Amino acid sequence: MDKKVYIETLGCQMNKSDAERMFGMLGYMGYEKTTEPRKADLLIINTCSIRQLSEDKAYSQIGVWGKWKKNRPNIKIGFSGCVAQQVKENLFKRAPYVDFVIGTQRLYELPEIVKRVENGERVCSCDEKPYTEKDYKIERVKSINAWIPIMEGCNNFCSYCIVPYTRGRERSRDFKNIMTEVKNALKEGFKEVTLLGQNVDSYHGKGGNGEDVNLSGLLKAINALEDYGKFRVRFVTSYPTDITDELIDTVLECDKVCEYFHIPMQSGDDEVLKKMNRRYDVAAYTKICNHIRSRVKDVTITSDFIAGFPGETEEQFQHTLDEMKKLELDYSNTAAYSPRERTVAAKWKDKFIPDDVKTERLARLNETNRECCVMSNKKYIGREMEVLVEKFENHNGTNVISGRTRNNKMVHIPCERDLTGEFVNVKIVGAMTWYLKGEMID
Numbered sequence: 001m002d003k004k005v006y007i008e009t010l011g012c013q014m015n016k017s018d019a020e021r022m023f024g025m026l027g028y029m030g031y032e033k034t035t036e037p038r039k040a041d042l043l044i045i046n047t048c049s050i051r052q053l054s055e056d057k058a059y060s061q062i063g064v065w066g067k068w069k070k071n072r073p074n075i076k077i078g079f080s081g082c083v084a085q086q087v088k089e090n091l092f093k094r095a096p097y098v099d100f101v102i103g104t105q106r107l108y109e110l111p112e113i114v115k116r117v118e119n120g121e122r123v124c125s126c127d128e129k130p131y132t133e134k135d136y137k138i139e140r141v142k143s144i145n146a147w148i149p150i151m152e153g154c155n156n157f158c159s160y161c162i163v164p165y166t167r168g169r170e171r172s173r174d175f176k177n178i179m180t181e182v183k184n185a186l187k188e189g190f191k192e193v194t195l196l197g198q199n200v201d202s203y204h205g206k207g208g209n210g211e212d213v214n215l216s217g218l219l220k221a222i223n224a225l226e227d228y229g230k231f232r233v234r235f236v237t238s239y240p241t242d243i244t245d246e247l248i249d250t251v252l253e254c255d256k257v258c259e260y261f262h263i264p265m266q267s268g269d270d271e272v273l274k275k276m277n278r279r280y281d282v283a284a285y286t287k288i289c290n291h292i293r294s295r296v297k298d299v300t301i302t303s304d305f306i307a308g309f310p311g312e313t314e315e316q317f318q319h320t321l322d323e324m325k326k327l328e329l330d331y332s333n334t335a336a337y338s339p340r341e342r343t344v345a346a347k348w349k350d351k352f353i354p355d356d357v358k359t360e361r362l363a364r365l366n367e368t369n370r371e372c373c374v375m376s377n378k379k380y381i382g383r384e385m386e387v388l389v390e391k392f393e394n395h396n397g398t399n400v401i402s403g404r405t406r407n408n409k410m411v412h413i414p415c416e417r418d419l420t421g422e423f424v425n426v427k428i429v430g431a432m433t434w435y436l437k438g439e440m441i442d
C-alpha cells in the first residue's frame with residue numbers, strides 16, 4: 001500500500017461505524033489507514049450536525065487542510081456525514097479545495113467517487129436514495145465491543161432534531177447482512193456486539209425464509225449463535241413507546257442480551273414534550289420505566305435530556321429535574337438546546353432561551369444527573385457482578401483493569417494482570433459518581 005488515508009470522525013456512534021466502513025472500502029482500494037493527517041494522501045472529515053459546535057469544527061478542520069493543499073496540491077479532501085448531506089454541492093463555493101462531498105446514504109459509493117476524484121474530477125453525491133450495501137471488510141477500531149448498525153434514519157421528526165433530514169427516512173438493514181457482520185466481529189475476537197439504530201426497536205427485516213424479523217427476532221437469532229465462545233449483546237437507542245413486552249421477554253429469555261435500556265426522555269414536562277413532538281407524556285414514560293424495572297432485575301435505564309428548549313419556563317425545567325430524580329435514572333446524556341436549520345423548533349426564534357440561562361440550566365441538569373448516578377451506583381455496593389474487561393491501565397502507580405457489568409456499569413478493579421477481553425467476577429466495594437470500585441473474587 002503506498003497511499004494513506006486519514007478520517008476525522010465527529011459525532012455519534014453511527015458516524016464512527018460509518019468511518020469503520022469507509023476505512024474498509026478504502027483499504028480494498030489500496031489506502032492504508034494513518035493517524036497522522038500530515039502524512040495522508042486522502043483526508044476525509046466525517047461530519048456531525050447535531051449541534052452548531054460540531055458543524056463549526058468541521059468547517060474549521062477543512063480550512064486547515066485547504067491551506068495544506070497549497071503546498072501539496074495532490075492531496076484529496078473529502079467531506080462526508082450529516083453536514084455533507086445538508087450542504088451538498090454548496091460546499092464547493094465555501095471550500096473550493098474540497099474534492100468530494102458524499103451524503104450519508106451514499107456511503108457505499110465511496111470507492112467509485114474516490115476513483116473519479118483520483119482522475120481529477122470533483123464529485124458531489126448526496127442523493128437521498130440509499131446506495132446498495134456492498135460486502136467490504138469493515139476496519140473496526142480495536143476494542144471489546146463491535147458497533148453494528150441495524151437500521152438508519154428516522155420518521156419521528158422531533159421538532160429539534162436534524163436526523164430525519166440528514167439520515168433520511170427509517171430503513172432497516174438486511175437480516176442476513178447483519179448476522180454475517182455479527183459472526184465476523186465475533187470471529188475477529190470482539191466479545192460484545194451493540195446493535196445500533198436511531199430507533200432500534202423499529203427494526204423490521206426479512207429472515208432466511210422471507211419471514212418478518214423484528215428486534216426481538218434479531219436478538220434471539222444472535223443469542224442462538226454457538227461456536228463463538230461467550231459474548232454479550234446490547235441494543236441502543238430505544239424510542240420510549242416502541243418498547244414492547246415481547247422485547248422485555250427477549251431480554252429476560254436470552255442469556256447473552258444485557259439488562260440495559262437507553263430510553264431518551266428529553267424533558268420531564270408534558271407541555272415541552274408536546275412541543276418537542278415526542279409521542280408520549282411523563283406518565284407514559286414513567287409507566288414504561290416502572291414496567292421494565294418490575295420485570296428485569298438490576299436493569300440499568302439511561303436517558304437523554306435537553307436543557308433550554310425554546311419557550312421552556314423555569315417551572316417546566318424544574319419538572320425535568322424532579323422527574324429525573326423520581327425516575328431514579330441511572331445516567332443521562334445532557335445537552336443545551338442548539339437550533340438546527342430546517343427543524344421546526346429552529347423557527348421559534350422569539351422563544352429562544354438566552355445562552356446564559358441555557359448554560360445555567362445545563363449545569364443544574366448535570367448536577368442532578370450526578371446525584372442520580374451516585375444513588376444508582378450505591379445500590380451495588382457489596383454485590384458480586386460479572387465484568388467484561390475492556391482496559392488495563394496504571395492509575396497513579398496502581399495497575400487497574402476496567403470494564404462493564406452486564407447492566408452497563410463501569411467498574412475499576414486493582415489487578416496486576418492484563419485481563420482485557422476476559423469475563424471476571426468481582427465484588428463491588430465502592431461507588432463513585434461515574435464508576436464502581438471492585439475487587440477480584442478468587
Ligand code: SF4
Pocket residue numbers: 154155156157158161162163164198199239
Ligand atoms: S426519534 Fe426524534 S430525536 Fe431521535 S432521531 Fe428521530 S427525530 Fe431525532
